[in-house]
Amino acid sequence: MASYIQFYSLLQHRVQPLVYNLNTVRWKSTLRRIEKLLIANRGEIACRVIRTARRLGVRTVAVYSDPDEKSLHVDLADEAYNIGPAAASQSYLRGDKLLDVASKAKCHAIHPGYGFLSENLEFAENCQQQNIIFIGPPASAIRDMGIKSTSKAIMSKAGVPVIKGYHGEDQSNERLKEEARKIGFPLMIKAVRGGGGKGMRIAYTEEQFEEALESARTESQKAFADSVVLLEKFVTEPRHVEVQVFADTHGNAVHLFERDCSVQRRHQKVIEEAPAPGLSEELRQELGNAAVRAAKAVGYVGAGTVEFILDKNDHSFHFMEMNTRLQVEHPITEMITGTDLVEWQIKIASGEKLPLTQEEITAKGHSFEARIYAEDPRGGFLPGAGPLLYLSTPEASEDTRIETGVSQGDEVSVHYDPMIAKLVVWGKDRSEALSKLETRLLEYNIAGLETNVNFLLDLTRHPEFAAGNVHTNFIKDHHDSLFGEEYPRKSQLVQASLAIVLKDLLEETQDSIDRKDQANPFCVEANFRVNHNHSRNIKLKFGEKEFSTKVEFVNSEQYRISCDGGDTWQSVKGSITNQNNKSILNCSIEGNKIRCNVFQNEETLVIFDQHGKSQFMLPQPKFITDQEDTSSGSLNRAVAPMPGVLDRILVKVGDAVKKGDSLFVLIAMKMEHVVKASRDAEITNVNFRVGDNVSKDAVIVQYDELETSP
Numbered sequence: 001m002a003s004y005i006q007f008y009s010l011l012q013h014r015v016q017p018l019v020y021n022l023n024t025v026r027w028k029s030t031l032r033r034i035e036k037l038l039i040a041n042r043g044e045i046a047c048r049v050i051r052t053a054r055r056l057g058v059r060t061v062a063v064y065s066d067p068d069e070k071s072l073h074v075d076l077a078d079e080a081y082n083i084g085p086a087a088a089s090q091s092y093l094r095g096d097k098l099l100d101v102a103s104k105a106k107c108h109a110i111h112p113g114y115g116f117l118s119e120n121l122e123f124a125e126n127c128q129q130q131n132i133i134f135i136g137p138p139a140s141a142i143r144d145m146g147i148k149s150t151s152k153a154i155m156s157k158a159g160v161p162v163i164k165g166y167h168g169e170d171q172s173n174e175r176l177k178e179e180a181r182k183i184g185f186p187l188m189i190k191a192v193r194g195g196g197g198k199g200m201r202i203a204y205t206e207e208q209f210e211e212a213l214e215s216a217r218t219e220s221q222k223a224f225a226d227s228v229v230l231l232e233k234f235v236t237e238p239r240h241v242e243v244q245v246f247a248d249t250h251g252n253a254v255h256l257f258e259r260d261c262s263v264q265r266r267h268q269k270v271i272e273e274a275p276a277p278g279l280s281e282e283l284r285q286e287l288g289n290a291a292v293r294a295a296k297a298v299g300y301v302g303a304g305t306v307e308f309i310l311d312k313n314d315h316s317f318h319f320m321e322m323n324t325r326l327q328v329e330h331p332i333t334e335m336i337t338g339t340d341l342v343e344w345q346i347k348i349a350s351g352e353k354l355p356l357t358q359e360e361i362t363a364k365g366h367s368f369e370a371r372i373y374a375e376d377p378r379g380g381f382l383p384g385a386g387p388l389l390y391l392s393t394p395e396a397s398e399d400t401r402i403e404t405g406v407s408q409g410d411e412v413s414v415h416y417d418p419m420i421a422k423l424v425v426w427g428k429d430r431s432e433a434l435s436k437l438e439t440r441l442l443e444y445n446i447a448g449l450e451t452n453v454n455f456l457l458d459l460t461r462h463p464e465f466a467a468g469n470v471h472t473n474f475i476k477d478h479h480d481s482l483f484g485e486e487y488p489r490k491s492q493l494v495q496a497s498l499a500i501v502l503k504d505l506l507e508e509t510q511d512s513i514d515r516k517d518q519a520n521p522f523c524v525e526a527n528f529r530v531n532h533n534h535s536r537n538i539k540l541k542f543g544e545k546e547f548s549t550k551v552e553f554v555n556s557e558q559y560r561i562s563c564d565g566g567d568t569w570q571s572v573k574g575s576i577t578n579q580n581n582k583s584i585l586n587c588s589i590e591g592n593k594i595r596c597n598v599f600q601n602e603e604t605l606v607i608f609d610q611h612g613k614s615q616f617m618l619p620q621p622k623f624i625t626d627q628e629d630t631s632s633g634s635l636n637r638a639v640a641p642m643p644g645v646l647d648r649i650l651v652k653v654g655d656a657v658k659k660g661d662s663l664f665v666l667i668a669m670k671m672e673h674v675v676k677a678s679r680d681a682e683i684t685n686v687n688f689r690v691g692d693n694v695s696k697d698a699v700i701v702q703y704d705e706l707e708t709s710p
Contacts, residue, residue, distance in 0.1 A: 031351040032133060034058055034109045038102045039077070041113030042092060043405030044421065045326075046073035049111050052342040061105045063098060065091035067413055072405050079105055086415045092116045095123040102132055109133035109349060111342075115417070118325040119146055135349045137324045141298045145322040148192045148230050151298075155319045158297035160290050163309060163318035165232030167192075173210065179231055180209055186234040189213055191220030191227075197267030198223040202234055219672045222647075237312040239471050240264065240320075241276050243291035244333045244341075247300045248348045254358045255288040256333050256341075262470040263459065265381045270452070270475075271459060272329040272369045274336050276310075277430060277468030283315055294322060303330070303345050312471045328371070328422070331401055335367035335426040366433040367426045370456045372444060374418040376642075377455035378483060383418040383668055384696070385643040387411045389448030390599040390606070392582055394440040399426045412449060414643040414668055414693065420451065430468065434460055445608040447599040447615070454612040458482050488542045491589060492614045493563045494572060495607050497538045497549040499585050499598045500618075501559065502576045540605070541617040638675050638701040640694045644668030649690055649700075655683045656706060663701050666694070680706050 037053050038061040039046045046062060050073065053060045062077035067086045074080040081101045084091035091097070095117055102110055110132055112118035121142045127134035136142070145151045149167025156162045165187075166179035180187055180203070189212055191199025199220030201212035217227040239262045247253035260276035261269045275284065291306035305327045307320040330341050344355060374384040391408040394400055404421035412418055423440055427433030438460045444453055459465055462478060475482065488496075535552045552560040552569075560569045574587030576598065583598040585607075596609035600618075607614045648665040651657060657677045666673045681703035688700055 032108070034133060034346055034350050036061065036105065036107045036109075037135075037346070038063070038098065038105060038107040038110045039073070039113065040092070040098045040110050041116055041118075042068055042071065042073055042416065044403045044419070045113035045115075045328075045405075047076055047405050048403055049113065049342055050076050052340055052346070056343060056346060058346065061101065061107055063092070063101055065415075067411075067415065071410070072407060081105070086413070088116065088415065095120065095126060098123075099126060099130055099132070103130070107132065109135055109346075111135040111345070112325065114323075114325050114328060119323070121146060133349050135302065135345050137298075137300050137302045137304060141300050141304075142324045144298045145304075145324050146193055148190060148194070148321055151322055152230075152319065154297050155294055158293050160294050160297075161316075161318045163232050163235070163320070165230060167230045171228055173213070176213060176229070176231065177206075177209060181206065183231055183233050185209075186236070188232050188234045189216045189229050190232065191216060191224060192230050193224040193226045193228075194220060197264075199229070200267050215672075215674075222667070222672065235309055235311060237471050237473060238262075239276070239310040239312050240269075240307065241279075241287065241310045241317065242305050242307040242323075242327070243287050244327070244330065245291050245295045245300070245304050245306055246341075246344055246348070246354060247295050247302065247304075248354045249301055249351060250353050252354045252357075253292050253295045253300065254354060254356070254361060255291050256337050256339065256361055257363045258284060258287050259329055259332055260470060261329060262472050263465070263474050264472050265377075265475055269329065270371055270373075271456065272332055273430070273433075274332040274367050275363060277470065279315070283317075287317065290317075290319070294319065298322075300324075302348055303341055328419075329369050331403060331422065331424040332367035332369045335401070335424060336363045336365055337361060338364070365426055365428050366430040367424065368433050368437045370423045370437060370441065370460075371419055371452075372421045372423060372446075372456070373452045374412040374420055374449050375452050376450045377452050378486075379641070381452070382642045382673075384450050385412050385414040385418065385668075386449035388420070388446060389601065390446065392443070392445040392597060392608075393421070394423070394443040399436060400424070400440055414645070420446065431466075434466060442608070442610060442612065445597050445599070445606075445613065447604070447606045447613075451613075455482070457612045486543060487545070488547070488614055488616075489611065490563050491592075491594065492607055492609065492611070493540065493547055493549055494561050494570060494589055495585060495587060495594065495596060495598075495609065496540055496605050496614075496616050497551050497561055498559065498572055498574045498587055499576065499583075499600065499605060499607070500538055501536065501551050502574060502585070503583075503598075503600055506576065539619045541619070542614070636681070636703055636705070637699045638663045638677065638703075640666055640696060640698045640700055641673060641675065642666070642668045643696050644673070644694060646688055646690050646692050646694060646700070647672065649686060649688075651683045651686070651701060653683050653686060657681055657683065657703070675700070677703070682706050 036059045039049050050060050060077045062074050062080040063083045064071060064074045064080055065084055065086050083097045093116055110127055117123040119142055121139055124134045124139040124142055144154055152162045152167050164183060186202055186204040189201045194200055199216050201216040203209040203212040216229055221227040241258050241260055243258045244256040258276050259272050259274040261272045263271045294306045295304060303326050305323040308317040309320050310317045334341055375381050376384060388406060388408055388410050393402050396402055401424040402421055406420060423444060425433055425436040425440055427436050441453055441457050535550055538549045540547045550562040550566055554560060557573055559572045561572050562569045570590050572587060572589050577584050585596050585598045587594055596607055599606040603618060605616045605618055644666040647667045650662050650664055659677055659679050661677045662674050663677055664675055683703045685702040688694055
């Protein structure tokens with residue numbers, strides 16, 4: 001773990017170049033040496049691979065798209081090459097460009113990370129043809145496991161339980177609908193080459209089936225260039241439990257225990273833990289054995305994950321799919337087993353045997369991983385994008401890992417996944433690990449864009465989550481308790497008001513120092529006393545709610561603050577200091593001492609305290625009075641719900657649409673979002689074209705209410 005902490009220090013300071021010692025790797029003479037490695041990915045996974053490669057003395061080569069030129073993974077690698085425009089289809093998904101870079105840089109191997117080309121059959125085959133080691137399974141395993149219908153047939157033959165469904169070649173609407181009736185509703189429609197929740201839809205009734213089918217096909221075609229789907233029975237209260245497996249070229253295969261990834265939104269994981277809570281040792285052994293059988297059935301080599309659907313009530317389990325790559329959540333397995341799975345990948349790819357036998361692999365303690373995303377949980381978890389104006393993270397330690405590919409000042413791009421970081425903690429048991437996760441989340445402070453950190457905090461504090469009662473419908477079933485009304489506490493209003501006053505005081509004091517007469521060293525204090533011996537009104541906006549506070553200056557250390565118009569007052573002391581890129585507010589409210597981080601710019605003031613993040617909008621001077629929309633006028637427009645790229649515009653000027661008709665399709669963070677009409681109307685204007693990048697709340701389509709005949 002010490003090496004991780006050292007490497008994280010490098011991440012924080014973006015030091016380049018890294019220093020390598022090739023003598024630290026002792027390869028057997030009969031093996032293929034990997035001395036130089038191309039990482040065919042970006043962001044945190046690229047940084048993650050660099051960390052292990054550096055420790056092993058393997059030199060690294062990064063690739064980057066145009067907007068990623070100044071990214072962290074580019075800084076940390078020994079070499080870096082541009083591979084094209086922002087769109088992944090023209091850069092990170094271009095296997096020919098990646099292989100060309102590998103050839104130019106004289107790389108011995110390619111690590112694909114996860115996503116992009118990590119499970120691309122053609123890319124794996126092309127690596128082999130060019131005598132470049134693909135750090136992943138054989139192309140045959142990718143083919144068999146990448147097509148869900150094929151994988152389920154293989155698993156069934158190998159004695160791995162498989163859920164009821166249809167995996168046939170006949171993809172006609174009629175046949176799929178017929179098979180859906182046989183399976184029964186609700187059922188899941190899945191892209192056969194899908195992953196990450198893309199190309200996946202649930203049809204709860206037969207009436208919903210055709211629309212869900214078309215949506216799944218469209219998204220699958222765009223994400224995987226394949227619109228083939230399968231159908232399977234939807235378990236209404238499932239848990240998502242997966243097993244980490246590893247196999248080598250010498251016929252050995254092991255599992256490294258299971259992970260629970262049940263808590264999800266939009267069919268994508270948001271928090272994971274290892275081991276899975278509430279399972280008997282016998283069940284753990286059954287899951288592990290089934291996963292190893294699955295790996296052996298396809299002649300697997302390297303790191304893989306066998307995913308199971310586990311019934312929440314009776315704990316019966318069925319094979320769901322196998323991911324033929326390293327998983328996003330692999331760090332929690334590393335934390336409980338004391339292993340480095342990327343190191344295992346590199347060694348096995350070079351021809352070595354597995355570092356440990358099954359009997360030698362033991363699990364200790366409990367680990368959580370929280371995925372920190374740029375997204376709006378209260379807005380349906382819609383992904384976001386924008387600059388990281390302020391970023392303060394917990395310290396890396398023996399029990400805390402921060403897996404990230406960004407630092408303060410970087411931008412979360414609309415073109416890629418909106419994950420900012422993975423926060424990983426370990427404890428001697430689940431309770432201790434959960435307590436550490438809550439504490440570290442409080443220390444993960446981000447300003448400049450919306451994130452899910454507050455939601456993750458609410459999740460860790462939820463009594464049902466604390467009890468381990470997790471399942472894939474957890475967020476939906478506990479929506480009301482997870483998304484109660486947001487309202488600032490009085491202490492936060494006091495902290496915000498005090499922070500504004502103290503910041504202004506610091507600026508005025510500094511300004512006085514800059515302008516003071518050197519012959520009169522007391523002019524600063526004189527200016528301070530004159531300007532602040534009075535009361536001040538402060539306006540704050542929290543969401544859509546507006547608040548007013550009054551601040552009275554008592555002396556250079558003490559204030560009186562009222563949050564109710566002057567009816568009651570609180571005695572407050574405080575100071576602001578700047579430490580390690582943080583503005584720290586220390587205040588005492590009626591003797592109750594509170595310490596919090598503060599971020600403030602011209603528009604916002606953000607408080608990070610023991611309750612999480614509280615953001616206040618500051619009033620702006622208005623030089624032009626905008627005409628406000630009428631209640632009807634605000635309905636006459638369709639806006640982008642998030643930053644993205646316009647994929648399709650489904651209407652033109654003059655078209656008549658009904659309420660609920662689709663107007664345009666937005667692609668953001670690799671997901672498809674359909675925006676529909678809010679009323680019956682006639683299209684009057686279309687402001688953008690297909691392929692345009694649009695910002696959040698950009699007005700894409702305008703329309704007027706349809707005139708009805710008298």
